[in-house]
Amino acid sequence: MKEAVHYRVSMSRPHSHLFEVEARFPPGQDVLDAVLPVWTPGSYLVREYARHLQDVTAVGPRGEALPLHRVDKRTFRVKAGGQAVTVRYRVYANELTVRTSHLDGSHGYFNGATLFLYTEATRHHEHRVTVVAPEGWRTFCALEGEGETFIAPDYDELVDSPFEIGPHTPLSFTAAGVPHEVVIWGDTVPDAERLTADLQRICEAQARLFNGLPMRRYLFLVYLTDKGRGGLEHKNSTALLFPRAGLQTLRGWEDFLTLAAHEYFHLWNIKRIKPRAFVPFDYSQENYTTLLWAFEGMTSYYDNLFVRRAGLMSAQRYLTRLGETFTQLHGTPGRRSQTLADASLLSWIKHYRPDENSPNSAISYYLKGEVVCVLLDLEIRRATDNLKGLDDVLRLLWRRYGDGSGMPEEGMEAAVQEVTGRDFTPFFDLAVRSTRELDYSVLAHVGLQVEYRVRESANDKGGTPPPRKNGEVKPRGWLGLTTKGSATLATVLEDSPAMEAGLTPEDELVALDGYKVDAANLLSRCEDKRPGDTVRLTVFRRDKLMEFSVVLGQKPADAIYLTRVDKLSDAQKAAFQSWLGATWDETLG
Structure with missing residues (x-):
């Protein structure tokens, strides 16, 4: 049997944001190249995780120092001489996203790709991780374990199994005969019983599609923050980042459920069925x-x-x-x-x-x-x-x-x-x-068609019919740009009046037709005008005051909503019910 690679992860000073790691590689390599991934599966960007490693040293089986030097951005070379090697290092972790790592006085979270050096020679060996947690903290991971040691059959599964360490009390439920845990950091959910019940229903609905679940246990890691939304799928777990205030609203609760459903569906679609x-x-x-x-x-x-x-x-x-x-x-x-x-x-x-x-x-x-x-x-x-x-x-x-x-x-x-x-x-x-x-x-196969309308405001997401209005609806003026912050242009859309006039992103708004304007009222004031009207937009560009004449276009009808077709047939009604499991009597009026 191949000898395992052993890791020891500790966090003696959580507020320093530094994980302390020891990686012990078994004997057999004359020259050992310990490397760190530059990306993590599920997030397709080279993130250069090795930039957060520091204080890297290597010792032999008796604690003797071994020569180590950095070959490139991700590779640490050790003259091993065929003996076991332990590489010691610290990892700075102060980025709270689902694809990175974060450590402070409240918890520790890490993705394996950010923390665990590996060698290609031992990549398919068993990998064992022992976590030394602060007093009162527990370790949560989807890997099978022995006490505080977690065991992965190879490096790929280790990288695919994030860790959460903290003073948490998990929620639990069973779906399709499989135990599930929910570990929450950042705040408490307003209705824990509803949360587990809703997640259970979603998990079981997905299990029915595939006639069962492909794992023995599953772990939801939930991070409730002031802002941000995202998820990262793993073979037997997921990490979900969500704004805590969102769970207080019906729309926010719905958004959270769709996020959880998305990452859970990856159990099949990309974690097992993959390119x-x-x-x-x-x-x-x-x-x-x-x-x-x-x-x-x-x-x-x-x-x-x-x-x-x-x-x-x-x-x-x-x-x-x-x-x-x-x-x-x-x-x-x-x-x-x-x-x-x-x-x-x-x-x-x-x-x-x-x-x-x-x-x-x-x-x-x-x-x-x-x-x-x-x-x-x-x-x-x-x-x-x-x-x-x-x-x-x-x-x-x-x-x-x-x-x-x-x-x-x-x-x-x-x-x-x-x-x-x-x-x-x-x-x-x-x-x-x-x-x-x-x-x-x-x-039309399910009795639907798309309709277009003009957006009512910058916050109009479409999806619903236009509001009923009395009288004629007048065409609205259109600049063709988006803003950010209080007074800055974010994007100037292709072939828009703003682009034709020479406006560019990062221009700082000053005035419209000689009167002060900001991002909050720029678009609405232009929409009060008619297509073809000319406006004077004054901006700062790299601290230089500039003025542009813009001939407004007509605000496009780019909001889409779905309506039923005329003269709905029985076949269309049946197809709709087969697709969405609902009758037309309860849908679209």
């Missing part, structure tokens, strides 16, 4: 695939759908949220510049590194991927007279690639064609491999 390009992970550099839209976009489609299937969201509410998603896509000019396949491939330099021009040049594979998967599900249902759907494609992928062997780049398309017996090449050519507008006509 072949990720097998094995290369932790030293980017791992490229054109399929992230299928893994993240499809998961985004199913997160709302499973909250609906769990009975925690009405069909009407689901359609409203769907309209909001369509609106967000339609309001992103980058959909005309970047294909969905390229958005997946270039996530390493695009999605996780947005700038002021990103809305013009790129599209989120989460966002467009979700919309494409809605349309794909309905196309499959239409092609098979509602006998099959995207669920059947997922089950096929689970049977074929659920062992972790990896799905080839053409695997998604091939599975759809196998399930339907139809050639779906034209659909994928349009939706995934081109920048042409999507075809929403398939919505």
Whole structure:
């Protein structure tokens, strides 16, 4: 049996934000290269975790110092001489996100990729982690354990198992016969009983799709903060970051459930069914695939759908949220510049590194991927007279690639064609491999159609019909930009009046037509004018006062909502009920 790699993690001074780590590698290597990943699976950006390592030294089996030097940004080379080596170091952890690590007086949280040096020679050995926690703190991790030591069969599973250490009392529930724990940091939830009950219903709804759960236990790590939202999936756990105030509202509670449903669905879709390009992970550099839209976009489609299937969201509410998603896509000019396949491939330099021009040049594979998967599900249902759907494609992928062997780049398309017996090449050519507008006509299969209206304000997300107004609705003036803070331009949209006039991001607002203006009232004051009117916008650009004449355009009708088609047929009603599990009598009036 191969000898295990052993880690010891302690935190003697939590307020220093420093984890103290010892990594003991078994004998056998003459020269040992201990390396740290530059990224973590599920978050496709090179984050250079080694920048947080300090005070790195190495000793032999009798405690004698061994020569160590840094070869490159992530590699520490030790002259081991075939003997066991212990590398000691500290890791600065003061970034509270689901993909990094954080340590202070209230808790410790870490992702393995940020903390654990490894060697390629021992990557497939068993890895054991012993956590030395401050008094009164407990350690939570989805790995199997012996006391305070947690055991991973290899380095990949270790990296895929985050740790939370703190004075927490977990919540628990059982779903589909599998025990689940919920560990919460940052605040208490307003209704713990409701939280576990809702999570249980979502987990069991997903388990029904795949006829059971693929793990022996599961761990939710929940971080309630002042702001921020995100999640990171793992093989048997997830980390969820969510604003604590959000749980006090119905919309916020719903958002939290969709976030949890999203990460839980990754148990199958990417943690086990994964791109072949990720097998094995290369932790030293980017791992490229054109399929992230299928893994993240499809998961985004199913997160709302499973909250609906769990009975925690009405069909009407689901359609409203769907309209909001369509609106967000339609309001992103980058959909005309970047294909969905390229958005997946270039996530390493695009999605996780947005700038002021990103809305013009790129599209989120989460966002467009979700919309494409809605349309794909309905196309499959239409092609098979509602006998099959995207669920059947997922089950096929689970049977074929659920062992972790990896799905080839053409695997998604091939599975759809196998399930339907139809050639779906034209659909994928349009939706995934081109920048042409999507075809929403398939919505008619379930009795729906898209309608467009002008947004009522900058906070209008679409999804709902226009408010009823008395009298004629006058066209509104439009600048074509977004703002940030109190007085700064954030993005100037492609082909907009503002771009034609020469305005640019980071211009600081001063006045409109000679009167003081800020971000809060700039757009509304322009909307009070008519298309074709000329306004004078005064700004500071790098501390220089400048004035621009802008000929206002007409505010576009880019908010989308869903309505039922005229003369709804019995077949459309049946298809709708098969899709959303609701009758038309309880939906859209």
